[in-house]
Amino acid sequence: MDLSWIRGLDGPDLPRPCCTPATVAEARRWLGDGPVRWAVAAGQAMTRHIIDHVPEHGVGxxxxxxxxxxxxxxxxxxxxxxxxxGPVPYGVPPDGVEVVRDCVRRGIPLDRVLRGLRLGHAVLYRMLRDSAPDGDLPTEITEELFEQVDRMAGDMAAAYVAERERWEASQEAVRWHLIEAIIAGEQHDPDAAEQILGYRPSRCHVALIAWSAAPGGDGADRLVADLLAASGGDAWLQVVGHAGAVWAWIGFGDRPGRVEWPSVLPAGWRAAAGPPSFGLAGIRRSHLGALRAARIAATLPAGGGVCDYGEVRTAALLLENAERARWYVEETLGALAADEDRAEQLRETLRCYLSCGRSLKNTAERLGVARNTVAYRIKQAQDLMRSGSGRLEVRIALEIMRFPRALETATAPPPDDTQGPKRRMYVKPGLAP
Known part of the structure; x- marks a missing residue:
C-alpha cells in the first residue's frame, strides 16, 4: 500500500506546534516538516470541533x-x-494524560471525555480523506484509524479511572472541592473554610490566574511568590486550577490601592488579576473578575505583565460576545477598524484624544508627539470612520479595539462562571474535617 502521500502533507507555518518538544521531534523524524505543519492545523480543527460539541472541554x-x-x-x-x-510505539501521549487529569479534576464524566476523543477522530478521518489521492482513503487506512481510536479510548479510560481514584482520596481534592463550591456561590462557614484552606477568608482578596503557554508549566510556585512580593499582600492561597493553571488569592488587611505588578513575567507565562474584594464572597468575586481578564490576557503575547481586571474591565464587559462586538466595531469605525499598523496608530490617537477631553495639548503630551501631529491624525481617523457615529459609540468601539485579537471568537473561549459539570466532583467521606 502506497502511503507516500502522507509525507507530502503540508499546512501553514502558523500556528506553531504546541505539544511537547519530544512528540514534535519524533514526528519530524518519521514524517518531515510538512506533515507536522498539517498536523498542527488538524489539531486546531479538532479542538474547535470537540469544544463545539462538548463545550466543557474548553472552558477558559x-x-x-x-x-x-x-x-x-x-x-x-x-x-x-x-x-x-510497522511497529511504532502508540498510546496516549503525555499531552493526552494531561487532559485526562484535568477532566477528572473538573468533574467531566468519562463518557464526555471519550466522546471528545471520537469527535476528534472523525475530524482527522475527514481531513485525511480530503487530502488523500482522489479524495478516498484505502480500506486499510480506515481500519487502522479505527483501531487507533479504539486503542486510545481504552488507554484513556484506564488512565481516567486511575487518576480519579488518586484524586478522590487526596486532601488536595477537599480544598479544590471547597474552592469550587465558593466560586459557585455556595454559602460556607468562614471558620470551617479557614481550617480546610489554611487561609483566612475574613480579609480583602485579589485573585490571580496564571498559566503557561508551554506544556508542564514549570515555575508556578516561584511566579506566585514573586507576584505576592510585588503586590504587598501578607498571605496567599494557591491551588492548581483547570488544565494546570494556577489559581491564587493574595490577602490584604485592608483594601489595597493600585496593586503594582511586575511588567514582565517569566517566558511563556500569562497572568490575570481580579478586583480587590472582601470575605468569602470576595474570593468568588475577585476570581470571576480574574477569569474575565484572563480571556483578554489569552490574546496578548506571553511573558508580558499581569492583565489587571481594573484596567480592562470595560473591554471585558464589551467583549462578552465577541461576534456582536466585532459587528459593533465594523458598523461604528468602518475602515478605521482595519488590521493595519497605521489604522492602529490612528485609533490609539483618537482614543487618547477623547479620553483627554478632546484636548490636543494633553493628547500630544501623553503620546509624546507634536500637537499638529495629533490634529492631523484625528482628521485622518475621522475621514476613515462611518458617518453618523456618535462620540460615545466611537469611544466604546475604540475601547474594544484595544484588544483586537479578542474579537476572534475562537481565539479564547469565554471563561465559565456557571456550575456545570465541574460541580459533580465529590471526595471520599472522612477526608473533609
Missing part, C-alpha cells in the same frame, strides 16, 4: 490550550503509525 484559555496540545499530539502520533507501516 488554559483548558483550551491543553486540549489543543492533546489533539495535536494525537494527530502526530497517528500519522507516524500510518507512515511507518
Amino acid at each position: 484559555p488554559a483548558p483550551f490550550e491543553t486540549l489543543r496540545r492533546a489533539s495535536e499530539a494525537a494527530v502526530l502520533t497517528g500519522l507516524c503509525v500510518l507512515a511507518a507501516q
Whole structure:
C-alpha cells in the first residue's frame, strides 16, 4: 500500500506546534516538516470541533490550550503509525494524560471525555480523506484509524479511572472541592473554610490566574511568590486550577490601592488579576473578575505583565460576545477598524484624544508627539470612520479595539462562571474535617 502521500502533507507555518518538544521531534523524524505543519492545523480543527460539541472541554484559555496540545499530539502520533507501516510505539501521549487529569479534576464524566476523543477522530478521518489521492482513503487506512481510536479510548479510560481514584482520596481534592463550591456561590462557614484552606477568608482578596503557554508549566510556585512580593499582600492561597493553571488569592488587611505588578513575567507565562474584594464572597468575586481578564490576557503575547481586571474591565464587559462586538466595531469605525499598523496608530490617537477631553495639548503630551501631529491624525481617523457615529459609540468601539485579537471568537473561549459539570466532583467521606 502506497502511503507516500502522507509525507507530502503540508499546512501553514502558523500556528506553531504546541505539544511537547519530544512528540514534535519524533514526528519530524518519521514524517518531515510538512506533515507536522498539517498536523498542527488538524489539531486546531479538532479542538474547535470537540469544544463545539462538548463545550466543557474548553472552558477558559488554559483548558483550551491543553486540549489543543492533546489533539495535536494525537494527530502526530497517528500519522507516524500510518507512515511507518510497522511497529511504532502508540498510546496516549503525555499531552493526552494531561487532559485526562484535568477532566477528572473538573468533574467531566468519562463518557464526555471519550466522546471528545471520537469527535476528534472523525475530524482527522475527514481531513485525511480530503487530502488523500482522489479524495478516498484505502480500506486499510480506515481500519487502522479505527483501531487507533479504539486503542486510545481504552488507554484513556484506564488512565481516567486511575487518576480519579488518586484524586478522590487526596486532601488536595477537599480544598479544590471547597474552592469550587465558593466560586459557585455556595454559602460556607468562614471558620470551617479557614481550617480546610489554611487561609483566612475574613480579609480583602485579589485573585490571580496564571498559566503557561508551554506544556508542564514549570515555575508556578516561584511566579506566585514573586507576584505576592510585588503586590504587598501578607498571605496567599494557591491551588492548581483547570488544565494546570494556577489559581491564587493574595490577602490584604485592608483594601489595597493600585496593586503594582511586575511588567514582565517569566517566558511563556500569562497572568490575570481580579478586583480587590472582601470575605468569602470576595474570593468568588475577585476570581470571576480574574477569569474575565484572563480571556483578554489569552490574546496578548506571553511573558508580558499581569492583565489587571481594573484596567480592562470595560473591554471585558464589551467583549462578552465577541461576534456582536466585532459587528459593533465594523458598523461604528468602518475602515478605521482595519488590521493595519497605521489604522492602529490612528485609533490609539483618537482614543487618547477623547479620553483627554478632546484636548490636543494633553493628547500630544501623553503620546509624546507634536500637537499638529495629533490634529492631523484625528482628521485622518475621522475621514476613515462611518458617518453618523456618535462620540460615545466611537469611544466604546475604540475601547474594544484595544484588544483586537479578542474579537476572534475562537481565539479564547469565554471563561465559565456557571456550575456545570465541574460541580459533580465529590471526595471520599472522612477526608473533609
